[in-house]
Amino acid sequence: xxxxxxxDPYTGAANGGTVPxxxxxxxxxVPYSDAIDLTDGSWTLVDPNNLIxxxxxxxxxxxxxxxxxxxxxxxxxNWSSGTNHTGPRWYQAAxxxxxxxxxxxxxxxxxxxxxxxxxxxxxxxxxxxGISVDPTSTDANTIAGCGLYANAVVSNNNTAxxxxxxxxxxxxxxxGSDRCVTTYQYGGQHAGSGCFTVVxxxxxxxxxxxxxxxxIAIPGGQNLNWVLGLxxxxxxxxxxxxxxxxxxxxxxxxxxxxxxxxxT
Amino acid sequence: MMKADxxxxxxxTIDDIDGFSVPLIISWEEAVALIEAYDPSNQFxxxxxxxxxxxxxxxxxxxxxxxx
Numbered sequence: 001x002x003x004x005x006x007x008d009p010y011t012g013a014a015n016g017g018t019v020p021x022x023x024x025x026x027x028x029x030v031p032y033s034d035a036i037d038l039t040d041g042s043w044t045l046v047d048p049n050n051l052i053x054x055x056x057x058x059x060x061x062x063x064x065x066x067x068x069x070x071x072x073x074x075x076x077x078n079w080s081s082g083t084n085h086t087g088p089r090w091y092q093a094a095x096x097x098x099x100x101x102x103x104x105x106x107x108x109x110x111x112x113x114x115x116x117x118x119x120x121x122x123x124x125x126x127x128x129x130g131i132s133v134d135p136t137s138t139d140a141n142t143i144a145g146c147g148l149y150a151n152a153v154v155s156n157n158n159t160a161x162x163x164x165x166x167x168x169x170x171x172x173x174x175x176g177s178d179r180c181v182t183t184y185q186y187g188g189q190h191a192g193s194g195c196f197t198v199v200x201x202x203x204x205x206x207x208x209x210x211x212x213x214x215x216i217a218i219p220g221g222q223n224l225n226w227v228l229g230l231x232x233x234x235x236x237x238x239x240x241x242x243x244x245x246x247x248x249x250x251x252x253x254x255x256x257x258x259x260x261x262x263x264t
Numbered sequence: 265m266m267k268a269d270x271x272x273x274x275x276x277t278i279d280d281i282d283g284f285s286v287p288l289i290i291s292w293e294e295a296v297a298l299i300e301a302y303d304p305s306n307q308f309x310x311x312x313x314x315x316x317x318x319x320x321x322x323x324x325x326x327x328x329x330x331x332x
Contacts, residue, residue: 080279151277160277170285172276210274234280 032112032251035062038090038228046136047088051077052230053242062249063116066230068123068239075235076138079128080149080169083140087231089128091135094224096254103133103222106188107256111148114201115159115178116247124237125245126151128164128229129252131186133218135227140167143227144218146191148182151233152246159246163194165214172198172208189220226252266290266318268325275329286325 039057053067071077076086094101101107111129130147137143149164149171161180162171177198184194191214198208230245269287278285290298303309310318 078280151280162276168279170274170276170278172274208276210276 030253030255032110032253034251036228036250036252037062038064043090043092043228045088045090048086048138049088051239052088063114063247064249065119065247066245068241068243068245070241070243071239073232073234073236073238077231077237077239078233078235079126079145079164079229079231080151080167080233081235082167084138085140085143085145085167085229085231086138087229089135089227089229091132091225091227094131094226094254096256101131101187101224101254101256103187103189103218103224104220105256106185106192106259107131107224107254108183108185109147109254110181110183110252112181112251113148113150113161113179114249115150115152115161117152117157117159117176117178119244119247120152120154120156120159121245122154122243123239123245124151124153124233126231126233127246127248128227128231129250130164130184130227132225132227133222135225135229141216144191144216145227145229146186146194146214147184147227148180148194148196150180150246150248153233161198162196162210163212165194165212166191166216168212168214170210170212172210174198174208177207187218187224189218190214191216191218266294266321268321270325270328273325273329284326284329286322286329288321 037057051069051071053069055066057064075082076084079085079087109131113129127150130145133144134142147164149162149169151160158173158177160171160173161177163182179199179201180196182194182196186192193213195211197206200207267289269289272287274285
């Protein structure tokens with residue numbers, strides 16, 4: 001006899017044994033989001049120094065391609081360093097089934113990236129893909145961005161992949177690495193911690209793994225945002241006019257458990 | 265007693281530096297004693313013997329990680 005589902009595991013709403021509304025019918029093999037298209041109109045670009053010349057999304061391969069305007073090297077373009085972040089970033093309100101994610105709640109976020117090692121860009125570049133309190137700010141702690149980090153040295157043949165914590169990162173690049181799953185526990189008025197597994201594209205097995213803690217508190221009661229930031233791998237990397245950065249494809253999934261129900 | 269957390273030594277890119285991250289663990293009591301005795305304005309602080317003891321904990325762990 002099949003087991004009737006009493007609650008939607010995503011919304012908590014009673015289902016009365018019917019097919020759940022929204023989300024997956026089970027917590028096993030929970031689907032990721034569809035491949036994210038930063039050009040679909042639902043994302044807002046903040047580009048303090050007007051560095052993005054163009055971004056295109058290939059609906060067939062799901063990869064983004066970015067062309068840059070020229071700029072001198074600056075630590076502010078490095079999402080893994082310093083106190084100011086002026087690199088271009090796209091953001092979108094973070095919601096689960098239409099409910100805004102809030103900085104008070106501990107949420108579990110899983111980010112996925114697939115980078116294109118054959119199109120690694122023309123300068124040493126980096127991708128920060130995560131969650132943020134205020135992605136419109138240029139202050140690293142106000143942005144409070146955390147999630148997945150990817151960086152590519154033009155002369156290498158793999159992507160270093162791992163975890164992004166506000167203005168730091170821990171990544172590893174090995175054996176043609178180009179895919180990574182980073183799970184980040186964020187919120188409870190703190191920027192939390194993340195762990196990652198660099199995965200083999202054929203088997204899905206682990207190539208490398210690691211972790212990193214963030215060390216800042218975040219303000220309470222703030223709605224959160226998804227953020228995708230682009231920048232340089234290093235503090236002195238100049239960008240030439242019409243330069244390109246590494247092509248990438250991204251997914252995500254988020255879960256908020258009902259902690260309040262078990263606290264007392 | 266200070267020791268390296270040898271199971272947590274990581275080789276990767278930490279804040280854009282390609283290399284090793286070697287976590288060290290030190291008891292509260294020893295940390296207090298070391299910091300109380302340390303004078304950043306004195307170029308001869310900490311004493312050589314103390315410095316060597318700390319360095320050897322780090323280097324032994326690093327050596328083991330690099331030769332693994």
